Amino acid sequence: MPSDIPADSIGLVTPETLHFDTPLALSCGRVLESYDLVIETYGKLNADASNAVLICHALSGHHHAAGYHSMEDRKPGWWDSAIGPGKPIDTNRFFVVALNNLGGCHGSTGPKSINPETGKPYGPDFPIFTVKDWVNSQVRLADRLGVSQWAAVIGGSLGGMQAMQWAIDYPDRLRNCLMIAAAPKLSAQNIAFNEVARQAISKDPMFHSGHYYEHGVVPKTGLALARMVGHITYLSDDGMREKFGRELRAGKLSFDFNNPQFEVESYLQYQGERFSTSFDANTYLLMTKALDYFDPAAEYGHDLVAALSHATCRFLVVSFTTDWRFSPERSRETVDALVAAQKEVSYAEIESAHGHDAFLIPNPRYMAIFAAYMNRVDAESKALANKESNHAS
Amino acid sequence: MPSDIPADSIGLVTPETLHFDTPLALSCGRVLESYDLVIETYGKLNADASNAVLICHALSGHHHAAGYHSMEDRKPGWWDSAIGPGKPIDTNRFFVVALNNLGGCHGSTGPKSINPETGKPYGPDFPIFTVKDWVNSQVRLADRLGVSQWAAVIGGSLGGMQAMQWAIDYPDRLRNCLMIAAAPKLSAQNIAFNEVARQAISKDPMFHSGHYYEHGVVPKTGLALARMVGHITYLSDDGMREKFGRELRAGKLSFDFNNPQFEVESYLQYQGERFSTSFDANTYLLMTKALDYFDPAAEYGHDLVAALSHATCRFLVVSFTTDWRFSPERSRETVDALVAAQKEVSYAEIESAHGHDAFLIPNPRYMAIFAAYMNRVDAESKALANKESNHAS
Numbered sequence: 001m002p003s004d005i006p007a008d009s010i011g012l013v014t015p016e017t018l019h020f021d022t023p024l025a026l027s028c029g030r031v032l033e034s035y036d037l038v039i040e041t042y043g044k045l046n047a048d049a050s051n052a053v054l055i056c057h058a059l060s061g062h063h064h065a066a067g068y069h070s071m072e073d074r075k076p077g078w079w080d081s082a083i084g085p086g087k088p089i090d091t092n093r094f095f096v097v098a099l100n101n102l103g104g105c106h107g108s109t110g111p112k113s114i115n116p117e118t119g120k121p122y123g124p125d126f127p128i129f130t131v132k133d134w135v136n137s138q139v140r141l142a143d144r145l146g147v148s149q150w151a152a153v154i155g156g157s158l159g160g161m162q163a164m165q166w167a168i169d170y171p172d173r174l175r176n177c178l179m180i181a182a183a184p185k186l187s188a189q190n191i192a193f194n195e196v197a198r199q200a201i202s203k204d205p206m207f208h209s210g211h212y213y214e215h216g217v218v219p220k221t222g223l224a225l226a227r228m229v230g231h232i233t234y235l236s237d238d239g240m241r242e243k244f245g246r247e248l249r250a251g252k253l254s255f256d257f258n259n260p261q262f263e264v265e266s267y268l269q270y271q272g273e274r275f276s277t278s279f280d281a282n283t284y285l286l287m288t289k290a291l292d293y294f295d296p297a298a299e300y301g302h303d304l305v306a307a308l309s310h311a312t313c314r315f316l317v318v319s320f321t322t323d324w325r326f327s328p329e330r331s332r333e334t335v336d337a338l339v340a341a342q343k344e345v346s347y348a349e350i351e352s353a354h355g356h357d358a359f360l361i362p363n364p365r366y367m368a369i370f371a372a373y374m375n376r377v378d379a380e381s382k383a384l385a386n387k388e389s390n391h392a393s
Numbered sequence: 394m395p396s397d398i399p400a401d402s403i404g405l406v407t408p409e410t411l412h413f414d415t416p417l418a419l420s421c422g423r424v425l426e427s428y429d430l431v432i433e434t435y436g437k438l439n440a441d442a443s444n445a446v447l448i449c450h451a452l453s454g455h456h457h458a459a460g461y462h463s464m465e466d467r468k469p470g471w472w473d474s475a476i477g478p479g480k481p482i483d484t485n486r487f488f489v490v491a492l493n494n495l496g497g498c499h500g501s502t503g504p505k506s507i508n509p510e511t512g513k514p515y516g517p518d519f520p521i522f523t524v525k526d527w528v529n530s531q532v533r534l535a536d537r538l539g540v541s542q543w544a545a546v547i548g549g550s551l552g553g554m555q556a557m558q559w560a561i562d563y564p565d566r567l568r569n570c571l572m573i574a575a576a577p578k579l580s581a582q583n584i585a586f587n588e589v590a591r592q593a594i595s596k597d598p599m600f601h602s603g604h605y606y607e608h609g610v611v612p613k614t615g616l617a618l619a620r621m622v623g624h625i626t627y628l629s630d631d632g633m634r635e636k637f638g639r640e641l642r643a644g645k646l647s648f649d650f651n652n653p654q655f656e657v658e659s660y661l662q663y664q665g666e667r668f669s670t671s672f673d674a675n676t677y678l679l680m681t682k683a684l685d686y687f688d689p690a691a692e693y694g695h696d697l698v699a700a701l702s703h704a705t706c707r708f709l710v711v712s713f714t715t716d717w718r719f720s721p722e723r724s725r726e727t728v729d730a731l732v733a734a735q736k737e738v739s740y741a742e743i744e745s746a747h748g749h750d751a752f753l754i755p756n757p758r759y760m761a762i763f764a765a766y767m768n769r770v771d772a773e774s775k776a777l778a779n780k781e782s783n784h785a786s
Contacts, residue, residue, distance in 0.1 A: 028648035128648045188633035188657040189625060195658040196621045199665070202650065203614045205598055210650075221596045228589045229622060232582060237717075240581035246688065253686055255421035255521045257595065257603075257678060262685065264581040265588040272592070285650060292655065293646055295639065324630075 005068070009076060010042045010084045010091050013067035017107060020140055024102075027130040027293075033116070037141055038063045038107030039099040042083060043091035045146070048388045050381040052147040053089060054138060054174075055079065055098040056155035056162035059230070059287045060279060062106035065098035066091070079156075081362035088370035089154065093378045097145065102137050103129045103287070105280030112213065112280055123282060124210025131158070131294045135165045142173065151381045152176035152374070156359035157326065158287065161294045164334070167311040168296050176377050177311070178370075180318040181359040183330035184304050184337070185295040190325065193233055194288040197226035201281045210282055219281045224272030226284060231271050236322030236355030240264060304337040311338075315345040316373045318366065320358035346373060398461070402469060403435045403477045403484050406460035410500060413533055417495075420523040420686075426509070430534055431456050431500030432492045435476060436484035438538070441781050443774045445540040446482060447531060447567075448472065448491040449548035449555035452623070452680045453672060455499035458491035459484070472549075474755040481763035482547065486771045490538065495530050496522045496680070498673030505606065505673055516675060517603025524551070524687045528558045535566065544774045545569035545767070549752035550719065551680065554687045557727070560704040561689050569770050570704070571763075573711040574752040576723035577697050577730070578688040583718065586626055587681040590619035594674045603675050612674045617665030619677060624664050629715035629748030633657060697730040704731075708738040709766045711759065713751035739766060 005011050017038050024032045040063045045052055055065050057078070066083035068076050077098075083089040089096055100108040103126060111126040118125075142150065153163040153174045160182025167177040186194075201207060204222030208215050235243075244264035253261060260266035300306035315338055319331035328349045338345040350366045352358035358366070398404050410429050417425045433456045438445055448458050450471070459476035461469055470491075476482040482489055493501040496519060504519040511518075535543065546556040546567045553575025560570040579587075594600060597615030601608050628636075637657035646654060653659035693699040708731055712724035721742045731738040743759045745751040751759070 124650065128650075185639065187630055188637040188639065188655070189628075189630045191639070191655050192621075192625045192633065192657050192661055195653070195655075195661055196618060196625070198650065199621065199662070200593065200618055203618070225589060225593055225596070225618065228585075228592065232585045232589070235582075237580055237582045240585065244581040246578065246581065246584070257517065257521075257591065257682070260588070262581070262584050262588075264585050268585055268588055269592070289650070 008084045008086050009080065010067035013040050013042060013064075013069065013077070015040050015063055015069075015107065018141065018144060020137075020144075022140065024133070024137055024140070026127050026133045028127050030127045032102070032109070032127065035102055035109035035137070036107070036113075037099050037102070037137065039097060039141065040064060040066075040077075041098075042066055042096040043094050045095040046381075046385060048385050049147050050149070050151060050384045050388075051094050051378070052142075052145065052150055053094045053096050054142070054150050054153045055083070055089070055096060056134075056138070056153065056159035057098070057101065058155070058157035058159045059291065060275070060284075061159065062104060063098045063100040063108075064106070066096070079360065081360065082367070082370060088367055088374050090374065090378070094151065094374075097141070097147075099138065099141060101129070101134050103283060103290075105283040110280070111210070111282030111286070121213045123213060126282065126286065128289050128293075129286060131161050131165045131290055131296075132169065134162055134290070135169055138162070138166070139170060139173065148173065150174040152178055152377050154178040154180075155182070156180040157182060157356065158291055158294075161291075165296055167313050167315070168307050171310050171312040174313050175380060176316070177313050178316045178318075178373070179331070179334060181320055181323055181326050181331075181356055182334070183326040184297060184334050186292055187330075191292050193229055194292055196229050197288055198285055200225035200229070201285060207281065212281070218276070220276040223279065223281045223284060224276040227275040227279075228268045228272040231268060233325045234356045236324065236353060238322055239353040239355050242353055304333070305340040308337050308343060309341040311341070311343055315343060317345060317347045318350060318359070318369065319348075320350050320352045320354065320356070322353055323356045323358060325356040401477045401479050402473065403460035406433050406435060406457075406462065406470070408433050408456055408462075408500065411534065411537060413530075413537075415533065417526070417530055417533070419520050419526045421520050423520045425495070425502070425520065428495055428502035428530070429500070430492050430495070430502075430530065432490060432534065433457060433459075433470075434491075435459055435489040436487050438488040438540070439774075439778060441778050442540050443542070443544060443777045443781075444487050444771070445535075445538065445543050446487045446489050447535070447543050447546045448476070448482070448489060449527075449531070449546065449552035450491070450494065451548070451550035451552045452684065453668070453677075454552065455497060456491045456493040456501075457499070459489070472753065474753065475760070475763060481760055481767050483767065483771070487544065487767075490534070490540075492531065492534060494522070494527050496676060496683075498676040503673070504603070504675030504679070514606045516606060519675065519679065521682050521686075522679060524554050524558045524683055524689075525562065527555055527683070528562055531555070531559070532563060532566065541566065543567040545571055545770050547571040547573075548575070549573040550575060550749065551684055551687075554684075558689055560706050560708070561700050564703055564705040567706050568773060569709070570706050571709045571711075571766070572724070572727060574713055574716055574719050574724075574749055575727070576719040577690060577727050579685055580723075584685050586622055587685055589622050590681055591678055593618035593622070594678060600674065605674070611669070613669040616672065616674045616677060617669040620668040621661045621665040624661060626718045627749045629717065629746060631715055632746040632748050635746055697726070698733040701730050701736060702734040704734070704736055708736060710738060710740045711743060711752070711762070712741075713743050713745045713747065713749070715746055716749045716751060718749040
């Protein structure tokens with residue numbers, strides 16, 4: 001952490017583990033008998049619980065969305081740019097809940113956890129989760145926290161898909177749905193990149209069919225490769241050109257294969273290496289499957305308008321011009337379906353060179369639109385609180 | 394081969410190995426003392442050798458560009474769509490030369506060849522070739538064949554880069570340069586994808602630092618992964634959507650990791666697997682480096698206009714709308730530089746859903762433009778032949 005906590009930071013935060021004993025039935029047909037969810041909360045829940053906001057994370061995300069865990073932390077939570085006092089998700093006004101999803105590797109029950117049936121880590125036997133399953137687990141979390149209706153469910157990328165699923169499956173339990181840099185389903189190209197990542201991991205000899213924990217090893221090479229491929233799809237061609245161009249690390253070509261020569265090679269290797277020592281390979285596999293399987297329209301005869309017609313909340317959809325993982329075109333599919341379903345939707349396409357990663361970066365226009373929308377959410381929550389207190393009086 | 398040879402096929406063809414004894418100095422500072430080039434030729438060289446056309450291959454290409462090697466061949470050469478009697482590169486009119494480049498794995502001297510200094514395969518010790526080096530070797534080939542000036546040097550992708558290098562380095566030795574789906578240099582994103590491919594290969598435990606021949610193994614897993622990544626970049630998002638969509642092989646989600654579920658996964662795995670048993674990993678590494686290193690403007694103060702100002706030939710530049718490996722924008726960079734250098738250039742941007750692979754597919758407009766240009770090349774060659782025979786008479 002910087003020696004001075006920035007004024008717009010939520011500051012030091014502490015995760016919390018919640019245990020759930022009610023069995024959770026999953027889309028795959030299996031049942032998770034009990035599980036833990038690790039969460040962080042920022043801000044205060046108001047008296048009528050009308051100011052609660054749920055943050056859903058993306059592929060490699062987790063519950064630590066804002067603030068710092070200790071004075072030694074070099075970086076804050078993954079969405080600190082958007083969550084904090086005076087930020088779009090204003091912790092002075094909202095009670096913000098962020099969780100690590102089931103199947104994750106940051107404390108919630110996942111492949112690294114002990115399978116009570118075997119006494120060993122689940123490993124590859126951990127059930128394949130869907131976005132729908134996650135939302136079901138998040139409903140339990142809302143119940144536990146006393147939140148009968150979220151002021152907003154918010155997510156970027158895979159997180160935005162969870163927000164969409166909430167709007168479809170639990171229309172009464174959220175007033176606003178914010179889908180940022182998301183898509184109503186993956187394209188063949190998206191699935192193809194995920195499949196390369198899965199092949200890289202599962203073909204790593206250290207993977208041991210997913211039982212690597214028991215061998216005391218980690219499929220680092222495969223996971224690093226998976227991350228390198230992923231990383232290319234998070235950045236934009238333009239952004240990479242701006243950031244790296246064809247800059248040579250040693251100033252000239254070395255004519256060998258032993259060292260990275262272009263800056264971009266070195267950067268990618270570093271990203272892959274770092275990720276491979278901090279993330280769990282089985283979790284990575286599960287997250288890519290959740291992405292591939294996400295297709296809420298499938299239940300409604302592949303009609304996205306029919307699926308979204310169940311929603312009653314308002315929507316903010318945001319896309320970024322150079323995002324080619326989930327391009328603006330994909331967000332417009334969602335917007336068009338919402339319009340056809342006669343829902344209230346705001347849409348912003350943000351000019352950015354940062355590709356898919358732009359959803360994590362505090363671009364001024366993005367933050368302004370985000371804040372303006374959240375101001376309305378806040379006003380709505382307050383109106384609701386007043387109404388209820390008037391009722392009570 | 395089909396039981397009937399198609400009327401527009403060159404038919405059965407036979408490769409030929411040419412040995413070269415004059416040492417070839419390379420950009421890396423090393424010298425290749427002697428080497429073999431495997432070539433195929435189609436059509437007949439005319440009396441004044443004015444009808445010769447050189448075909449330069451792309452990353453995974455080789456000398457077998459057209460026709461069939463035997464009656465058992467299921468597929469013709471890789472550019473059979475463009476080369477043959479009556480096709481754009483009309484073998485009734487042109488003497489067509491296709492080669493396997495040095496460093497290749499289809500018969501020309503490469504990593505699989507015996508290093509005369511050690512008596513073992515070169516493996517990773519084979520020198521890293523540049524496009525410039527290849528062109529130098531191709532000049533020797535032209536000399537050997539008695540071709541003092543190519544009617545045209547033609548290539549797609551990495552092949553188009555060789556054509557560009559010819560125009561810059563040997564302006565007197567070609568009258569036309571056809572650069573199809575190419576770029577004047579790789580972008581950071583292009584290099585990044587190549588680096589993922591290289592990491593996949595070199596981190597495969599079967600790679601043995603490139604000495605796998607001696608271990609009797611092949612880094613199949615790494616090579617398959619490299620090809621899978623490459624393949625995604627050869628296709629377009631739209632093309633993949635059209636071809637595979639989100640079709641499920643078994644009609645429903647299986648909730649397991651053991652089998653490919655979406656058609657696109659199965660397709661990619663098949664492509665990777667097939668390639669990994671037919672291509673040499675060290676060659677793949679070399680080819681990706683040649684791509685990364687290609688930057689003819691670098692020698693001219695990074696001024697592409699200055700580089701191209703040396704050219705005296707005419708140019709045809711072709712790009713394809715959905716090619717995101719070397720997008721139309723990259724071809725326009727070349728065209729703009731040629732225009733600025735006051736060269737004669739024709740440019741066609743072809744509507745196609747096939748991405749980078751489109752350069753291999755006989756799209757009617759592409760073939761018509763290609764044929765029209767080659768008709769002019771032919772007319773020019775004939776005029777030159779008449780002029781010379783008038784001179785002689």
